[in-house]
Amino acid sequence: MSDLIHKILLPLLYTVIIMLFFQLQAIIFVWLERKVSGRIQDRLGPTRVGGKFGWLQTIADGVKLLLKEDLIPRDADRAMFRVSPYIVLCGAFAAFLVIPFAFQWAAQSMNVAVFFMLAVMSVEVFGVIMAGYASGSKWALFGGMREAAQVVSYEVPMAMNIVPAVMASGTMNLNDAAQMQAGWFWNWMCFHDPFTFFAAIMYLVCATASVKRAPFDLAEAESELVAGFHTEYSGFRWLIFFMAEYASMLAVAWIATLMFWGGWNGPLPVAQWLTKAGITLGTWDGPSFIPNVGGRILGLLNFIAKGYTLIVVMMWVRWTLPRIRIDQVMKTCLKYLLPITCFLLLGAAAWPLFVRTRQGGQIGGFVAAGLLLLIVGKAIVSTPKSAAQGRREIVYK
Amino acid sequence: MTVELQTVLLIGAVMFVCGVVTMATKRNAVGILIGAELVLNASNLNFVAFAYYTSFGIDGQAFALFGIVLPAAEAAIALAIILNFYNNHMTVDVDRANDLKQ
Amino acid sequence: MIQTLINSWPNALFYMMALVTVACAIAVVVTQNIVRAAVWLLFTLTGTAGLFFLLGADFVGATQLLIYVGGTMILVIFGVMLTARGPFVQMKTASGEWTLAAIVGLTLFGLVSGTLISTDWSRTKKSEAAVKAGEGITEANSPTTMQLGLEFLGVPPQNPKISRDPAGIGYLLPFEIVSVHLLVVLIGAAYLARAKRRKATTS
Numbered sequence: 133m134s135d136l137i138h139k140i141l142l143p144l145l146y147t148v149i150i151m152l153f154f155q156l157q158a159i160i161f162v163w164l165e166r167k168v169s170g171r172i173q174d175r176l177g178p179t180r181v182g183g184k185f186g187w188l189q190t191i192a193d194g195v196k197l198l199l200k201e202d203l204i205p206r207d208a209d210r211a212m213f214r215v216s217p218y219i220v221l222c223g224a225f226a227a228f229l230v231i232p233f234a235f236q237w238a239a240q241s242m243n244v245a246v247f248f249m250l251a252v253m254s255v256e257v258f259g260v261i262m263a264g265y266a267s268g269s270k271w272a273l274f275g276g277m278r279e280a281a282q283v284v285s286y287e288v289p290m291a292m293n294i295v296p297a298v299m300a301s302g303t304m305n306l307n308d309a310a311q312m313q314a315g316w317f318w319n320w321m322c323f324h325d326p327f328t329f330f331a332a333i334m335y336l337v338c339a340t341a342s343v344k345r346a347p348f349d350l351a352e353a354e355s356e357l358v359a360g361f362h363t364e365y366s367g368f369r370w371l372i373f374f375m376a377e378y379a380s381m382l383a384v385a386w387i388a389t390l391m392f393w394g395g396w397n398g399p400l401p402v403a404q405w406l407t408k409a410g411i412t413l414g415t416w417d418g419p420s421f422i423p424n425v426g427g428r429i430l431g432l433l434n435f436i437a438k439g440y441t442l443i444v445v446m447m448w449v450r451w452t453l454p455r456i457r458i459d460q461v462m463k464t465c466l467k468y469l470l471p472i473t474c475f476l477l478l479g480a481a482a483w484p485l486f487v488r489t490r491q492g493g494q495i496g497g498f499v500a501a502g503l504l505l506l507i508v509g510k511a512i513v514s515t516p517k518s519a520a521q522g523r524r525e526i527v528y529k
Numbered sequence: 530m531t532v533e534l535q536t537v538l539l540i541g542a543v544m545f546v547c548g549v550v551t552m553a554t555k556r557n558a559v560g561i562l563i564g565a566e567l568v569l570n571a572s573n574l575n576f577v578a579f580a581y582y583t584s585f586g587i588d589g590q591a592f593a594l595f596g597i598v599l600p601a602a603e604a605a606i607a608l609a610i611i612l613n614f615y616n617n618h619m620t621v622d623v624d625r626a627n628d629l630k631q
Numbered sequence: 632m633i634q635t636l637i638n639s640w641p642n643a644l645f646y647m648m649a650l651v652t653v654a655c656a657i658a659v660v661v662t663q664n665i666v667r668a669a670v671w672l673l674f675t676l677t678g679t680a681g682l683f684f685l686l687g688a689d690f691v692g693a694t695q696l697l698i699y700v701g702g703t704m705i706l707v708i709f710g711v712m713l714t715a716r717g718p719f720v721q722m723k724t725a726s727g728e729w730t731l732a733a734i735v736g737l738t739l740f741g742l743v744s745g746t747l748i749s750t751d752w753s754r755t756k757k758s759e760a761a762v763k764a765g766e767g768i769t770e771a772n773s774p775t776t777m778q779l780g781l782e783f784l785g786v787p788p789q790n791p792k793i794s795r796d797p798a799g800i801g802y803l804l805p806f807e808i809v810s811v812h813l814l815v816v817l818i819g820a821a822y823l824a825r826a827k828r829r830k831a832t833t834s
Contacts, residue, residue, distance in 0.1 A: 212667075258708070532642055593683075
């Protein structure tokens, strides 16, 4: 009987939960994107459907998309046109198989979890190329080719930026890597040594490019290629592409959270404080804290909050920065990001030879963070106060 | 899993023969490359099967890793050659690649 | 009844994956359209990656997905699309050649499968201790990554039941050679694919 539960019912339950979550977050993200973009552009975003905040706007959008006419262009390769959205969807969905939502709450815990996620998400590229080719229109083909070149190029620095974190944790198992970051925020892997800190930042940049988000969204450049590789897709097929894109955004944000930003362990060890105060959220197994179900739910909420924070950062960057050209995209990857990533890899590998203690590494990490803050602060402070003043300064120099 | 070694090797053999027939029948140069990839994958499957079923151990998987990396490099060079050929002759039909035949 | 279903589920999964792989491999041979052939090859490679995962090689399976499916196949598809213009998408082979290729293929298959089936594989089977030591190899805590890493660093795992080469050298030299090889290939491919003026010749 326990065999029945463990081998048939539990996997089914996990699949259903992940599938529901996968679809639910698409709904939330569409609403979030419209609200965030509205606020950044000094307007309100959707406010009519579903009360003051437009909660049900996405449901209305979904209904609209389902009722649209299903067009397949005359010159399209019909079989490939139909299959390609589902290849992208499968690539994005399978990455959620190994994500631990809280301590030991992963559908399948693998020893090569991070690598598996990166590998499965690289299958999406093929779906995009097929979509571009099978649409039978040259705009779609151009968009598909550009996007394939971009995503495949950025996968290399993205994977190489994970390696410092893997070297620091000693494991690719996402559950163990996140559990090593328990406690205060200085246990987070991003502060493990200065190279991992910069790797955390670089990973976010490469991940944004890899999921085709602005400022790297040539594939769907609305003002240039109509809509890139999904020009000819309408209605439900476009919804699949959209859902897969948001799912991969969430997957890369969660990889960053688990490997660099602490996973479900908060900046403050709240579960441990509450356990000491009397509300039992887990047990102490020597120096390490094993949360029970209550503690795990707290961790789950923390984990989701961190993922969504990174997603909001991605959206913020999208609606702030202009799009960069395809040659600039490739130049950034191959001439700037890749050498910097190799240097970070070298540094992260050599760091334990010189600094033996974890505290030393953390000091290095904080020094690096402080340096970055200094540089960014100086850049912000030295920008002209207004455009007019900037123009005056340029003219009078 | 009670699947035997012979079944897995048989699957590898089918893939291998498919690759060989592809290399023999396709006139498109990229088609021949596709056949070569099938052959190499069949050999990888054999290596991993031996790693799982016999006392070959982890060495089988190490060889399979080499068998993934080296064909990737070979595919890159083969495609560069094919593209050069296409640029010079405007065709990828290998039956037309008879410049050296006098 | 449910117990037999549960017990035979790994086998059923294996046979499904194998069926997909073999069917797509045969489709690569049969199809005339080169773009379709590349797509069928993609599915074959993904099926092979699934078979790797089922055979306990999770690192190799993930590498197959990342490099073969996400790298080599993209390269092949780019090659197909850059050269697939009009008459080159569907190039028909003469039926005489098909017959010859089919005869050769079937002969080869008969030879290989005959050898496979008639070999006595029980002599190479793992010893009982090795089966026990490697029993968890399909479970979540499989140590293949660590063992592979140690082998590539030249320090094969000391357990003689896991590696055939207990006091041996490992694969450090081939690893370094492959690194240099990849560098050479990168430079060579970049040189071969440099932009040149196109000479249009009438053939």
